Amino acid sequence: MLCMTAAAPASALARDLGEEEILAVTQARLAEDVAALRRFRPGYSFWQHVFTTPDGSVLYASAQDGHVLARFPERGDWTRSARFDDGALASLISEARLARRLTDRRDQVAKLFEARVGPVVHNPTRGNLLLPNVDRYGPFLNEWTAIYQRFGVPGEIGLAQAIVESGLSGRIKSEARAIGFCQWLPSNWNRLKRLAPYPIEPENQTTQAPYCAAHLTVLATKYGSFIPALSEHHAGGINVGRTVINGFRLGGQNIREQYFLGSAFAIDLRAMSLRTFREVVGTYGPRSHRYAEMVFGNTFTVRWVRETVPQRQIYAFRANRNIPLAQVAERAAMSVEEVKRFNPALVRQVPKGANLYLPVSAEQFGPDVSFWHRPAPADYVAALNDFVRLRVTAEEWDDPAFAAVLSSFRRRFEQSDSEEGAVMATVLGYVMQGVPSSRRILAKYRTSPRVRTMFERGIQVLATREQRGN
Numbered sequence: 393m394l395c396m397t398a399a400a401p402a403s404a405l406a407r408d409l410g411e412e413e414i415l416a417v418t419q420a421r422l423a424e425d426v427a428a429l430r431r432f433r434p435g436y437s438f439w440q441h442v443f444t445t446p447d448g449s450v451l452y453a454s455a456q457d458g459h460v461l462a463r464f465p466e467r468g469d470w471t472r473s474a475r476f477d478d479g480a481l482a483s484l485i486s487e488a489r490l491a492r493r494l495t496d497r498r499d500q501v502a503k504l505f506e507a508r509v510g511p512v513v514h515n516p517t518r519g520n521l522l523l524p525n526v527d528r529y530g531p532f533l534n535e536w537t538a539i540y541q542r543f544g545v546p547g548e549i550g551l552a553q554a555i556v557e558s559g560l561s562g563r564i565k566s567e568a569r570a571i572g573f574c575q576w577l578p579s580n581w582n583r584l585k586r587l588a589p590y591p592i593e594p595e596n597q598t599t600q601a602p603y604c605a606a607h608l609t610v611l612a613t614k615y616g617s618f619i620p621a622l623s624e625h626h627a628g629g630i631n632v633g634r635t636v637i638n639g640f641r642l643g644g645q646n647i648r649e650q651y652f653l654g655s656a657f658a659i660d661l662r663a664m665s666l667r668t669f670r671e672v673v674g675t676y677g678p679r680s681h682r683y684a685e686m687v688f689g690n691t692f693t694v695r696w697v698r699e700t701v702p703q704r705q706i707y708a709f710r711a712n713r714n715i716p717l718a719q720v721a722e723r724a725a726m727s728v729e730e731v732k733r734f735n736p737a738l739v740r741q742v743p744k745g746a747n748l749y750l751p752v753s754a755e756q757f758g759p760d761v762s763f764w765h766r767p768a769p770a771d772y773v774a775a776l777n778d779f780v781r782l783r784v785t786a787e788e789w790d791d792p793a794f795a796a797v798l799s800s801f802r803r804r805f806e807q808s809d810s811e812e813g814a815v816m817a818t819v820l821g822y823v824m825q826g827v828p829s830s831r832r833i834l835a836k837y838r839t840s841p842r843v844r845t846m847f848e849r850g851i852q853v854l855a856t857r858e859q860r861g862n
Contacts (some may be wrong), residue, residue, distance in 0.1 A: 410773035417780045418544050421612065425619050428648035429688055434458070435513050439682075439689030443555055444696070445517040450498060455511035458689070462505075466516055470497065481505060521559035522693070528733060529560040529597065530701035533694065536601050538764040542812050543605035544780045549618055550605050552690035553625070554597070556683075562597040562736035572736075573597045574604035574625070580822075587821045589814050590710065591746040595737035598706055598749050602812065606819035613782050614789045619684045620651045627680035629826065633834040634658075634674050636786055641847060647786075655681050661850045664857070672846050706734065707765070708747045712758040715742040720757070724750050763811035772808035775801060776816070787838075790831040798824050 429436050437458035441451055445463075452462045463475040470490055476482045484504045491497040498514055505512045536554075537547025551560075557575040558564045570577050571594045576584075581594045584603060593599050611621035615636075624632040638657050639650030658676045661669040717738055721728045732738055734749040742748045748757050768776075779801050788794055798820055805816040837843055 410770070410777040411768065414544050414773070414777050414780055415541075417777075418546060418612075421617060422546050422549065424648065425617055426688070428617075428619065428652065429685060432648075432652040433685040435511075436685035436689045437692060438513055439515075439556075439686045440692040440696075441517075442515050442686075443518055443522050443559075443690055444693055445519045446523065447517055447520040449517045450494075450514060451517060452501065452505060452512050452514045454509060455513045458513075461509065461512065462501075464501070466494065470501070478509070481508060484508060522555055523559075525560045526697055526701060530697045531704040532597070532706055533698045533701070534703040535706040535764065536597070537698075539598070539601045540605040540608075542764055542768060543602065543816065544609040544776055545605045545612070545618075548691040548694045549622075549687065550601070550608060551694045552687045553608075553622060554601075554604070555690045555693055556686050560597065562595045562600070571595065573600035574607075576600075576603075583825065584818055584822050588818045591743055593737040593743075593746050596735055596747070596749065598708065598734075599737070599747055602815045603819060606815050607823070609776075609780065610816075610819055610823050613780055614784070615647050615651075615786060616783070617647050617651070619648060619688075622684045622687050623651070623655075623680060626683040627676055629830045630833050631674045631676040631680060633786060633830065634672070634837055635676055637834070637838060638672065638847065642851075657850070657854075660854055664850075664853055669846060669850055671843055672850055704751050705765075706749050706751065706762070707753055707760060708749055708762045709754060709758040710761045711742045711744050711746055711748050714744050715748065715757055717741060720748065720750075723756065724752060724754055726750070761811050768812065769808050769810045772805065772810045772813045772816075775804040775808060775813070778804075779816075787834075790827060790834060792831070795824065795827065 433455075435453060435455040435458040438451070438453040438455075438460070439458075441453070441460055445451065448466050450464045450466055451460055452464075453460045459477070461476070461478050462481055463477075464470045465473045471486055474482070474485060481504075485501065488500070488504060491500050502512050502514055533547075533551060536551060540547045540550035554560055554573050557570075558573050560573070562572045564575075565571055566575055568577065571581060573594075576594065581592065585592050592603070607625065608618065608621055611624050612618045615621050615624075620632050620636060623635075632651075635654035635658055636647065636650045637654070639652065639654030642650075642653045642657060644650030644653045655676075658673045659678065659681045662673050662677065666673060717728060717731065717740055720726075720738075720742065721731050724731065731750075734751065735742070738748075742757075747761065750757075753760065782797075784794065802817045802820040802824070805813040805820065807813075
């Protein structure tokens with residue numbers, strides 16, 4: 393006997409098909425990025441060890457495959473306290489007279505290792521950023537992954553960036569006063585707040601995550617790759633724009649080649665003379681150079697946390713009034729500390745219109761706005777599907793005529809009448825505000841005879857250095 397089932401509504405079929413198409417685009421983009429990293433930065437997996445080893449050590453790894461070669465104490469005797477994964481390297485250290493200054497010693501040991509095993513990468517460990525937060529916030533990774541995926545960003549990329557930036561903490565602040573999860577400056581959050589239809593409390597990771605995700609998907613659409621998109625988040629659009637232009641002039645055939653060639657060029661020129669080549673390099677520095685590979689390297693860390701820490705659900709409720717913290721704890725039958733774990737921004741009360749996050753359904757506090765628990769609206773899916781499929785160059789993105797395209801998408805997201813659509817519309821508005829200044833500066837950079845002369849001089853200087861080295 394045949395089992396008959398009701399046909400799904402046409403809108404549901406279109407939505408499901410659209411979500412599959414979005415996933416196909418983003419996974420293809422991710423696969424191309426990983427292939428480029430394996431070509432240009434094959435040791436990128438090294439960075440998972442940097443962020444999962446407690447502070448106080450210096451790690452050395454092969455730049456060819458990322459496997460750890462040795463661990464040294466940041467303070468102490470490197471000839472006695474080192475641990476070697478490759479025992480053949482131990483004799484190189486025991487026989488060497490090591491420099492006293494840590495920076496000089498690190499470079500000295502790198503040269504010793506490279507003579508034996510080829511190119512290496514080294515860095516102080518930063519595990520104290522993440523490890524104290526694994527038990528506290530690790531249970532939320534599945535929920536945050538669902539949020540990132542709703543915006544067309546693979547969860548492991550978004551969460552790896554959060555590990556690198558904040559160790560998954562909501563309340564952490566940088567020396568520059570950048571806030572929380574993906575470390576945006578207060579001025580940037582204030583711009584978003586002026587554009588957003590609802591209050592934003594950036595210290596809450598579950599509030600930040602949608603905006604971080606939307607920003608990444610906008611930038612990944614701009615470049616057609618998550619690699620320069622991540623770099624722009626860190627170094628700024630003008631620095632990355634210069635880097636891509638230089639990579640094009642160096643013969644890069646696609647955006648990934650252009651970015652990596654331009655990045656290496658900038659770091660080499662910076663090492664030669666930052667003062668001489670500042671117009672070409674800008675403020676693009678060593679961390680900018682490594683940022684994307686640091687993020688991709690920590691996708692392995694994301695998988696480790698998700699596999700080892702039991703996961704919990706997060707529900708979001710839009711507060712229909714000012715709600716005191718004590719009242720939330722009492723009515724949700726939770727300790728104050730547990731409520732704060734889900735809501736790091738919460739001190740005395742949840743402001744009216746802001747989101748309250750809990751592990752249980754509690755609509756007495758306001759309507760449930762946990763959009764990642766529900767299927768995406770068809771209009772939103774259609775808009776996002778069309779958006780991520782845009783094919784433009786970074787130069788075309790900055791063209792004044794393209795502003796109409798972005799405005800059209802912003803309206804479509806707004807008109808989807810959805811939580812995720814409101815976030816996308818807000819972030820598009822935020823990005824569009826920065827385009828005119830970027831356009832002006834990069835247009836001047838592209839056409840400046842002085843810059844072109846400096847660029848050519850940089851090529852000559854590096855070629856001369858390479859010849860002398862050979």
